[in-house]
Amino acid sequence: MAKKGLSLFERYLSIWVALCIVAGVLIGQYIPSIPKFLSRMEYAHVSIPVAILIWLMIYPMMLKIDFSSVKKIGQKPKGLIVTWVTNWLIKPFTMYLIAYFFLKIVFKAYIPENLSTEYLAGAVLLGAAPCTAMVFVWSYLTNGDPAYTLVQVATNDLIILFAFTPIVAFLLGVSNVRVPYDTLILSTILFVVIPLTFGYFTRKRVIANKGIDYFENVFLKKFDNITIIGLLLTLVIIFSFQGEIIVNNPFHILLIAVPLTIQTFLIFFIAYGWSKVWKLPHDIAAPAAMIGASNFFELAVAVAISLFGLTSGAALATVVGVLTEVPIMLTLVRIANATRGYFEAHK
16 A cells, blocks of 8 residues: 655654644734734534634545445444444543643642642543544544444543533532533534535536546546645644643643553554454554544543533643643554554455
8 A cells, every 4th residue: 555644744743743833823922913813703503714714624535435235334343343342431431540640640740639639630531522523524534434434433422412511510529510411412513514515416416417437537636635735734723822821721731641652552552453463454453443443532521511601620621731732643644554464355
C-alpha cells in the first residue's frame, strides 16, 4: 500500500500543528476581539465556526464510504466489540485511577486539594467521552475503513446518550451531573449526519455522471489537503479561546498532561493489542484504537464549563486534553502506520 503523508501538509503535520497552537494562543492573548467575535457564533455550547471546520475535515472521508458495504458490518462484529468494551468498560475507569494516582498522590505537594479534585473531575469528563468527530481524521491518516469507522462512531454516539451521565456521576460521586443533551444532539447532527448525507449524495451523483474511475482517481484527489487544512484552522480557533487559561497556568498544565498522556497511550495499546489478538485487519484495528485514545473534547469542555464554570480547574483539565490530544494522536498515527505489517489485510 502506498504510504500516506507525502503532501507538504501531511509530511510536516506535527510542525504545522505546533505552529497553529502557538498562533491560537497568541491570538487569544493579543487580539482577543477575534475569539470574542467567534464566541458569539455558538449554539448549545458548540462553536459553529469550529463545527464547520470539523465538517470540512470529515466530509472527504464520507465521500469514500461505499454505503453498500455498511450493510455488511454486522458480519464483522469484532471491531465493534473492541470499540464498545474499550470505550465504556475500560477507559472511564482507567482514566479515573490514573488521574487520581497522579493528581491526588504523586503531585499532592504541587496542587492544592480543591484544585486537584476539579482537575480529576475534568479528567473523568474526558475519559467518559470517546471521540466522535476527530476520529474520522485519524482514520483517514491511517487508511482506515471509512464505512466501518462510520458505524463505530455512530454506535458510540448512541451509547454516549445513555452511558455518559451515570458513568460520570458514579466516578465523581455526584448525583446532579447535568449533561447538555442539546450539545450531544447538535454535535451528532453536525459531525455525523450532515457530512454523511452530503457525502452520500455527492458520491452517488458523481459516479452516476462520470463513473467510478473518475470519482476515485480524479474527484477524490481534489480533497487531499482539505482534511489537514480543516484540522489546522480548528486548532487555531480552539486555542484562541483558551489562550489566557493556558498562559496563566503553565506548570499545572504540565502536571495535568502527565496522566492524560499515559491514559491515551494505555487505551490505544489495549484496543490495538486486542485487535491484533483477534486478527482484525489493520483498517479496522487502527480506528478502533483511535476512537478510545482520543476524546469528544467538545462535550467534555461544555460539561465542565456548565458544571464547574469557565475558570474552574475542571475546565482547565479538559482544555489540557485538547492541548495534548493532537500531538499524541499524531504520534499514535505514526505507530499505527509503522506497524501495519503486523496486521492482516482487509478481506
